[in-house]
Amino acid sequence: MNKAPVLLYLHGVGQGDLAQEWRFQLSQTLADIGYPSLDDVEIIAPKYADAFEEFEVAAELPPLTIAALTKDVARHNRIEFERRISAMEFRLGRHDSGVGGKMPTTVVSLSVELPLFYQARNYLSSEQVRAQVLNRILAQLPEEGELVILGHSLGSVIAADVVRRLPAGLKVAGLVTIGSPLANGSFNVDRLENELHQPPSNMRWWVNFWSGTDPVAAKRGVSGVIPWVLDYRIKTPLIPGTAHSSKHYCADPAVGEAIGFGLFGSRSKEIVVSEKNLSLPLNEAELFVVQALRFAYLISLRLQGEKQQRFNLALRETQARFYQEIMAHNEAENRPIPAEIRHLEFDFADADAIAPTPLPSPYLYKYEAARRFVDLAGLNLLHPFEIEVDDNARLEAMKDLSEESQLGSQFGADVMNSLRKAEDLISSGRKARWLKWGALGFGTAALAAASGGLALAVAPGVAGAAAISSALAGFGPGGLAGGLLTAGTLISAGSGGIAVGVLKSSTTAEEVEALVAQKLAVVILSQTQQLEIDDETWNYFVESERNLRRELTRLENISDEKSPMVAGVKRKLKAVEKALSFMSHQGLEPGIFKELEAANNKPKLKFLSR
Incomplete structure (x- = not known):
């Protein structure tokens, strides 16, 4: 003893x-x-x-x-x-x-x-x-x-x-x-x-x-x-x-x-209890839903009056919808339901039924939480409803989410500060709306956070954007994928994590700016928290820039001079260029410079990437 x-x-x-x-x-x-x-x-x-x-x-x-x-x-x-x-x-x-x-x-x-x-x-x-x-x-x-x-x-x-x-x-x-x-x-x-x-x-x-x-x-x-x-x-x-x-x-x-x-x-x-390993762990999609609903609940605590009432009604419907979708999906896959998901159940058809409070978020290591919490902070938690939330209410809710996830409230504050800095860098002073309501729908953000987590029923050999489309099919039209801009539009589950849909007309410039800002915010947050930064984000931006430049040249040669489509591609390209410029000035370029530095064994530049 x-x-x-x-x-x-x-x-x-x-x-x-x-x-x-x-x-x-x-x-x-x-x-x-x-x-x-x-x-x-x-x-x-x-x-x-x-x-x-x-x-x-x-x-x-x-x-x-x-x-x-x-x-x-x-x-x-x-x-x-x-x-x-x-x-x-x-x-x-x-x-x-x-x-x-x-x-x-x-x-x-x-x-x-x-x-x-x-x-x-x-x-x-x-x-x-x-x-x-x-x-x-x-x-x-x-x-x-x-x-x-x-x-x-x-x-x-x-x-x-x-x-x-x-x-x-x-x-x-x-x-x-x-x-x-x-x-x-x-x-x-x-x-x-x-x-x-x-x-x-x-x-x-x-x-x-x-x-x-x-x-x-x-x-x-x-x-x-x-x-x-x-x-x-x-x-x-x-x-x-x-x-x-x-x-x-x-x-x-x-x-x-x-x-x-x-x-x-x-x-x-x-x-x-919050640290115990449950017998049935949440998969990535389920974890994302639990954390997002908890974040929304923490926001609701800081609202008042009629706005709080509307927010809670939207949250109640969102919780019921996602519970039913996960239940249906897991039943089709013969997968048991984790206790945290079971806890969300209530009779939505009963107007007097009270929606259970989402449980506190499980612990995540900081390098995992960096991407997850940035995505949560930037999405529309209640899609398709849009309810503007005061900046301070969102900040305090994120601090609470980080605190109860055993990451510390300062981590939550750094998440929001990183998002604001990224938003300012990308929008160049132009008032952006994506943190006001969340430019990205719930499904898009879930994929951005953990595309592999949603790919629960992917056919053998299916990869990349096709894997995303295949996985989302299990949720049906208007389900968890209902908030998607277009399946596979903004992200890919491929090893490079390269955007495959920034050129599509269905993807607006504002949506691309939002995703670019979110990815850049993860870089800024990682620097603040002294976390490792891999090359994935840099490669994502480089590939997107290459595709956008090629598309812009093609459109400008044929389209009218004041074509809205051309203007949209230019705006997308500008967002990506600003992100690359920021990372370059921070010494985050991978590749030949880092290799030469290692070969000479004489550090001349500071690199934070691996």
């Missing part, structure tokens, strides 16, 4: 809360919210106030014990860490890094020079003092097991410092910092910001709590300098000294929830 985690409390300046008010308050908070108290928890609370003075006997800094990770291992570690920190965000609430400000930051910087804070000044400036403090703490820790660390004020800086020096067999089940000044440059001891550019491999998660009335926190969290930390704002009293006290931080239920989860595990099964 695994031993329960030990609680390590690291105090700030002063004598270290000799009355242990933090402990009694935290124990009470845990009991109030349904966790066990601290009565049976092993607590280590080192006192090191005297160690802030330089001793006569020289002390050496304890060695770093975290080995450097290879690129692949580091990437895996970061992905898994983000999954855990996103689950904590889902548990606690929305990440809030604060706004900071010149005045609060200046106050924190100047306070370090005051006599009252000489201990902090000594720790930050003297390696001897740092060594004394760290050695004092490490001497009291076990060699193996798990720790939950609570660091207050300067103790949060010490916590970040000591984590990298723990015994190899000792892991950090969770780090909670309260009232931390780490975001201030004066506290960047031993270049902690640079050393912690990636989560330490021995740490499961780090949550930082800050209060707007706490002068030491300076109206901000620490994610501004350590971006992978989850910041969470709470309220402490208005009086500065009291607002900064560990006792009042520990009185907050959110702080208790984080520490309680680290020590005792989950009080509920909400997150556990």
Whole structure:
């Protein structure tokens, strides 16, 4: 049986809360919210106030014990860490890094020079003092097991410092910092910001709590300098000294929830259930439907009055239609129905029947979610209905979708920002409508996200656009494919992912612009999230440009000078050219330049593609 985690409390300046008010308050908070108290928890609370003075006997800094990770291992570690920190965000609430400000930051910087804070000044400036403090703490820790660390004020800086020096067999089940000044440059001891550019491999998660009335926190969290930390704002009293006290931080239920989860595990099964592998996994088409309906539901929560009523009516009909189509398709294929799809069922013929709320979206790795969420954000969820949604409502809904998918709300914000940037690049200031209602129908977006997922009944040997047409045939006219512009018009399931229908008259210039912008948004999002970018999008644009140029030359030689068809092809071509230009300036061209660079082994350009 695994031993329960030990609680390590690291105090700030002063004598270290000799009355242990933090402990009694935290124990009470845990009991109030349904966790066990601290009565049976092993607590280590080192006192090191005297160690802030330089001793006569020289002390050496304890060695770093975290080995450097290879690129692949580091990437895996970061992905898994983000999954855990996103689950904590889902548990606690929305990440809030604060706004900071010149005045609060200046106050924190100047306070370090005051006599009252000489201990902090000594720790930050003297390696001897740092060594004394760290050695004092490490001497009291076990060699193996798990720790939950609570660091207050300067103790949060010490916590970040000591984590990298723990015994190899000792892991950090969770780090909670309260009232931390780490975001201030004066506290960047031993270049902690640079050393912690990636989560330490021995740490499961780090949550930082800050209060707007706490002068030491300076109206901000620490994610501004350590971006992978989850910041969470709470309220402490208005009086500065009291607002900064560990006792009042520990009185907050959110702080208790984080520490309680680290020590005792989950009080509920909400997150556990969302991570369980169901016996019958969703295929790509079913997953897309579940996520799209959930996204629409999250949007509906942010609407009001008559618009919300119309939106919910359209969503109700959409949910009923897609449930029936998936049921019919799976029955024809003799495929069982996953629980998430069964959950959507209701009697649409009964006007009083309430449509079940779509379940939260399952977890996706970020490189999978990048394409999926961009597609979701850019489609018309309720096709053929068109209901304009406020930008902020769509943004907040996407942040919620990302948060409950354990990707973090910032991922959702980056999705929308990437779409806006791509839209601006492609439209060149011209007001586009595709994010207003969604230029692409549901079926088109589903194919763009996972054409292979819909190809459930493709005949042997069928590929590319023919595979799409074959798969969609199972849904019948006006079914899931009802939102398609033309089957196979905009995308192909072939290995190159090349557009096969940008030349068709049934494909409007606006629809092509929307798809180009969506594909470009995935590139922008991948850069923001530091994800790998393969060559597929570049190849797609190059092939589309080649086809469009050939078609434009053919049309211009024969058609009237002001032909709408010619103007449409020019507009399509311009959209593709802008996308290629952006990727070129970002150093994303594959091919000969990259090969020459590798051959010379002298990097001259920065490439993010593989």
